[in-house]
Amino acid sequence: MKLEGKIAIVTGAGKGIGREAALAIAAEGATVVCVARTQANLDETVQMIEEKGGKATSLSRDLTDAAQVQSMVDAVVEQFGRIDILINNAGGYPSEIYDKVGHQAIKIWEWSEEQWDQIIKTNLKIPFLCLNKVVPVMIKQHSGDIVSVSSRMGRIASQMGGYAVAKGGIVTLTKTTAIQTKEYGIKVNAVAPGMVDTPGQRVYNHNVGQDNAVMDSAADVAKGIIYLLCDSPKVMTGQVIDMFTTL
Numbered sequence: 001m002k003l004e005g006k007i008a009i010v011t012g013a014g015k016g017i018g019r020e021a022a023l024a025i026a027a028e029g030a031t032v033v034c035v036a037r038t039q040a041n042l043d044e045t046v047q048m049i050e051e052k053g054g055k056a057t058s059l060s061r062d063l064t065d066a067a068q069v070q071s072m073v074d075a076v077v078e079q080f081g082r083i084d085i086l087i088n089n090a091g092g093y094p095s096e097i098y099d100k101v102g103h104q105a106i107k108i109w110e111w112s113e114e115q116w117d118q119i120i121k122t123n124l125k126i127p128f129l130c131l132n133k134v135v136p137v138m139i140k141q142h143s144g145d146i147v148s149v150s151s152r153m154g155r156i157a158s159q160m161g162g163y164a165v166a167k168g169g170i171v172t173l174t175k176t177t178a179i180q181t182k183e184y185g186i187k188v189n190a191v192a193p194g195m196v197d198t199p200g201q202r203v204y205n206h207n208v209g210q211d212n213a214v215m216d217s218a219a220d221v222a223k224g225i226i227y228l229l230c231d232s233p234k235v236m237t238g239q240v241i242d243m244f245t246t247l
Contacts, residue, residue, distance in 0.1 A: 001028060001029035002028050002029070002229075002230040002231075003025060003028035003029045003030035003084075003085070003229060003230065004028070004029030004030070005029065005030075006029070006030040006031070006084040006085055007030065007031050007033070007076065007080045007082055007083055007084050007085070008022075008025050008030045008031065008032050008033065008084060008085035008086075008087065009032075009033045009035060009072070009076060009083060009085065009086050009087065009130075009134065010022040010025065010032055010033070010034055010035065010087040010089060011035045011036070011063055011086075011087065011088060011089050011090035011126070011130060012035075012036055012089040012090035012091065012092075012149075013032070013034035013035055013036055013042060013045050013058075013087075013089070014034070014036035014037075014038050014041025014042050014044070014045060015036075015041050015045075015198065015199050016198030016199060016218050017089055017149060017193070017198060017218045017221050017222065018034075018036065018045075018087070018089040018090065019041075019044075019045045019048070019218070020218040020219045020221065020222035021087050021089060021221070021222045021225050022034050022045055022049060022056065022087075023045075023048060023049060023052070023054075023222070024219075024222040024223070024225065024226050025085065025087070025225075025226070025229070026049040026052070026054030026055065026056055027052065027054060028226065028229075028230060030055075030084070030085065031055040031056065031057075031080065032049060032054070032055070032056040032057075033056070033057055033058070033059060033072075033076050033080075034046055034049075034056055034057070034058045034059070035058070035059045035060075035061055035063070035072055035090070036060065036061075036090065037060060037061070037062055037063075038060070039058070039060045042058035042059075042060060043058065045058070046058050057079075059072050059075055059076075063090050063126045063129060063130065064121050064122070064125055064126055064129075066129050066132075066133075069129045069130060069132075069133045070133050072133075073133045073134055073137060077137060082137070082141055083134055083137045083138060083141075083144065084141075084143065084144060084145065085144070085145045085146070085147075085229060086130060086131075086134045086144070086145075086146045086147075087146075087147050087148075087149075087225060088126075088127040088130050088131065088146060088147065088148035088149065088170075089148075089149040090126045090127075090130075091122055091123040091126060091127070091149065091166075091167075092122060092123070093119070093163050106161045106162070107161065108161055108162075110161075111161055111162055115162065116162050119161075119162040119163055119165075119166055120162065120165075120166050120169075122166075123163065123166035123167060123169075123170070124166040124169045124170065124173070127148050127170055127173060128173060131146070131173070131177055131188075134146070135177065135181060135186070138181070138184065138186050139181070139184045139186070142184055142185045143184075143185045143186065144181075144184075144185070144186040144187070145186070145187050145228075145229055146177070146186065146187065146188045146189070147189055147190060147191065147225050147228050147229065148170050148173070148174050148188075148189075148190040148191075149170075149190065149191055149193070149221075150167045150168075150170040150171050150174070150190045150191065150192040150240060151163075151164075151167035151170075151192055151193060151194075152192055152193065152194040152195075152242070152244040153167050153168075154166070154167025154168035154169070154170060154171055154192060155167075155168070155171065155192045155240070155242060155244075167192075170190060171190065171192070171240050174188055174189065174190040174238065174240060175238045175240075178237040178238030178239075179238060182237055182238075186237075187228075187232075187234070187236065187237040188237055188238060189228045189232070189236065189237060189238070189239045189240065189241070190239075190240045190241070191221060191224045191225060191228070191240070191241045191243055192240050192241065192242050192243060192244070193216060193221045193224075193243040193244060194216055194243065194244030195213060195214070195216065195244075198218055216243070216244070220243070221243055224241050224243050227241075228241065
């Protein structure tokens with residue numbers, strides 16, 4: 001129970017990596033605030049946590065909207081008085097993009113401005129807004145632990161165009177925030193998983209003809225997050241754990 005008494009926000013907690021992270025953090029004793037857009041998915045996550053004896057609540061928010069992100073932060077502080085952990089996980093590859101193309105390799109010159117704005121908003125604006133609104137609370141506390149979810153695509157680039165660019169932005173966002181918050185006792189790190197078996201990834205794989213792709217487990221990614229929260233050294237900040245093989 002290494003996180004007993006901690007208050008944790010997990011974004012994108014309705015399914016996939018976010019759900020597994022929420023379950024793992026609750027298992028370590030933290031109270032988890034599960035955040036996503038779809039309330040039904042959040043209800044399932046909260047129920048799973050409570051069935052295992054953990055503590056959780058949920059907030060339905062559109063995290064691309066700064067006002068709703070601030071509302072999330074205000075609600076957590078009002079109820080619990082603090083925010084100890086932020087898991088910056090919400091993001092994804094909107095089906096509206098790959099449905100129109102039908103293949104993985106969307107060249108930079110094939111992206112419309114609308115598609116580019118959407119992928120950046122979903123995968124880089126959300127983590128920025130969450131940091132922007134949560135960090136001031138942690139500064140007042142002189143403590144906090146943040147883990148963002150990047151991707152293999154953001155570490156070595158890929159044919160996925162704008163998605164890789166956005167996930168690469170999370171790496172730099174993590175390192176920049178770590179430099180600027182270290183003096184306040186805040187740790188800011190990230191994980192960069194490869195292809196992970198989630199509902200959204202399975203839909204994407206089917207649309208681009210990759211149904212037989214080998215995928216890693218979301219529970220294993222959650223283990224990496226738990227390591228950063230529970231077992232990594234205090235001086236370990238601004239780091240990105242690569243959770244994929246280059247073979």
